[in-house]
Amino acid sequence: MVSVKEKPPLIVDGKRIDGRRPDELRPIRIELGVLKNADGSALVEYGNTKVLAAVYGPREVLPKHIAMTDRAVIRCRYRMLSFSAEERKSPAPSRREIELSKVIREALEPAVMTELYPRTTIDIFIEVLNADGGTRTAGVTAAALALADAGIPMRDLVAGVAVGKVDGVLVLDINEIEDMYGEADMPVAAMPGLNKITLLQLNGVLTPEEFRQALSMALMGIRKIYELQKEALRKKYASTTEE
Amino acid sequence: MGSNIVLPGDYLCVEEEFSPGSGTYVEDGKVRAAIIGVPSFDMASRRVNVKPFKRIALPKAGDVVVGEVTMVKDEVAVVKVLGFDLYNTFKNPLTGLLHISQITEQRISSVYEMIALGDLIKAKVLNNYLPLLLSTKDPKLGVILAKCSKCGAILVKKNDSLVCPSCRRVERRKVSMDYLAVARR
Numbered sequence A: 001m002v003s004v005k006e007k008p009p010l011i012v013d014g015k016r017i018d019g020r021r022p023d024e025l026r027p028i029r030i031e032l033g034v035l036k037n038a039d040g041s042a043l044v045e046y047g048n049t050k051v052l053a054a055v056y057g058p059r060e061v062l063p064k065h066i067a068m069t070d071r072a073v074i075r076c077r078y079r080m081l082s083f084s085a086e087e088r089k090s091p092a093p094s095r096r097e098i099e100l101s102k103v104i105r106e107a108l109e110p111a112v113m114t115e116l117y118p119r120t121t122i123d124i125f126i127e128v129l130n131a132d133g134g135t136r137t138a139g140v141t142a143a144a145l146a147l148a149d150a151g152i153p154m155r156d157l158v159a160g161v162a163v164g165k166v167d168g169v170l171v172l173d174i175n176e177i178e179d180m181y182g183e184a185d186m187p188v189a190a191m192p193g194l195n196k197i198t199l200l201q202l203n204g205v206l207t208p209e210e211f212r213q214a215l216s217m218a219l220m221g222i223r224k225i226y227e228l229q230k231e232a233l234r235k236k237y238a239s240t241t242e243e
Numbered sequence B: 001m002g003s004n005i006v007l008p009g010d011y012l013c014v015e016e017e018f019s020p021g022s023g024t025y026v027e028d029g030k031v032r033a034a035i036i037g038v039p040s041f042d043m044a045s046r047r048v049n050v051k052p053f054k055r056i057a058l059p060k061a062g063d064v065v066v067g068e069v070t071m072v073k074d075e076v077a078v079v080k081v082l083g084f085d086l087y088n089t090f091k092n093p094l095t096g097l098l099h100i101s102q103i104t105e106q107r108i109s110s111v112y113e114m115i116a117l118g119d120l121i122k123a124k125v126l127n128n129y130l131p132l133l134l135s136t137k138d139p140k141l142g143v144i145l146a147k148c149s150k151c152g153a154i155l156v157k158k159n160d161s162l163v164c165p166s167c168r169r170v171e172r173r174k175v176s177m178d179y180l181a182v183a184r185r
Helices: A095-108 A135-149 A176-181 A208-242
Strands: A028-032 A040-046 A049-060 A073-080 A120-130 A159-166 A169-172 A184-191 A196-200 B011-014 B024-027 B030-033 B037-042 B047-052 B064-072 B076-085 B088-099 B120-125 B132-135 B142-145 B156-158 B161-163
Touching: A028 A135, A028 A208, A040 A135, A049 A135, A049 B088, A073 A095, A073 A135, A095 A120, A095 A135, A095 A196, A120 A135, A135 A159, A135 A184, A135 A208, A159 A176, A159 A208, A169 A208, A184 A208, B011 B047, B024 B047, B064 B088, B064 B132, B076 B132, B088 B120
Parallel strands: A073 A120, B088 B132
Antiparallel strands: A028 A040, A040 A049, A049 A120, A159 A169, A159 A184, A184 A196, B011 B030, B024 B030, B037 B047, B064 B076, B064 B120, B076 B088, B120 B132, B120 B142, B156 B161
C-alpha cells in the first residue's frame, strides 16, 4: 500500500472506508488449540488484524522470588512481530509493547481465579501476526480463550473491542486508517456475563455524551464477540466429547 | 451430550438450590461455572460440580509421585518431580524436597546414606503448595531405580540389597518394594 500523507474521507454516504456501517464489527474468526506445546492457545482475527495467544501453566515460577504465597502470578507478554505492520517493526520490545503487556494483564487478572494456584505462574504470550487496528483488544479476546482452553478457572470470559470517532461519527471496531486519522480511539474490554469492565482507555477527545454512547456501543460489540467466543469453545469441546 | 457443556461464567443455579462444588464459584448468590466441563447436580449432597475436560495436574497432599534426585545435601535431597507415574508425566516438572526426617522411620545421620544423586524415587506428597514436601517412609516408597556410584551401571535388587551387575559393588539405599530392576532367582 502507498503511504498516504493526506487524510482520506473516512465516512462516505454513512459508510466507512471499508464499507461497514458505523456500528458494524469486522468479520471475526476464532480458532482454538492451534499450538500443541502450549497448555491452551487461540488464534483470533478481527478483519485483517490477526493475533495468536498461548497460555502455559499453572507452572513453577522461575525466578522463585517473584512467586506469591497466596496466589498465582500472571505474566503477560504482548509482542508485535517484525512483519506484522506495514513498515518493519524492530523486534526489540518497545515502550508501547511493554505498556500493552501490562494493560492486557490487568484486563485479564480480574477474570482468572489465581488464588487457587498459589506459588505458581500462568504465562500468557500474545503475538500480533498482522496489525490493522485493535490489536490490544483482539489480544485480550484471544488470551481469554487460550486461558479457558488451558482449563484455568475463570470467573468469566473477557472480550474486547475498540470504539473510535472519525469525521465526527462514532464507529465500532476501528481499523488502522480510522485510528490514524480519527479524532478518538477508545479500547474497552469486559466480562459480559458479570457486567464488569476490565479495560478502558481513551486516546483523543470525546464529549461526556459521546463517551456514554461510545461505551454502550463498545459493550454491544463485546457481547457479540463474547457469543462468538462461547460458540467457538462449545464447538471444540462438543466434538471432543463425541469421540 | 454436546449441549451439556458449560463455559467459564455460565450460570448454573442459585446458591440455595445447590452449593458450589469443584469447578464452580459463587458471585452475588449465583453459582457459576469456572471451567469448561460437564456439570453434574448431586441430589444427595445438594452440590453442583463441573467435571473438567482438562485437569490441571498439580499434586495434592497424599498423592504418590515419581521424581529424579537432582541435588543431595546432608539434611535434604532436592527432587525433580516428573509425574504421578513414569508413563504419565507432567508437561512442566515441579521441585520437591525430601528431608532427612522423612526418608525412613529410623534415624539416619545423613541423606547420603540412603539417597544418591540421579536416583529415581517414588514418594508421597505431604503438602498442597510449592515446593512439594516429600516422604518415603512407606515400604512401597523410596528408590525405584539407582545407578552404581562407581561404574554407572543400573543396580539390581538381590535379597533386599542393591548390587552392581558389572563391578559387584553393593550399595545402600532406602529401596522401594517397587524397585524396577530385580534379579531373577
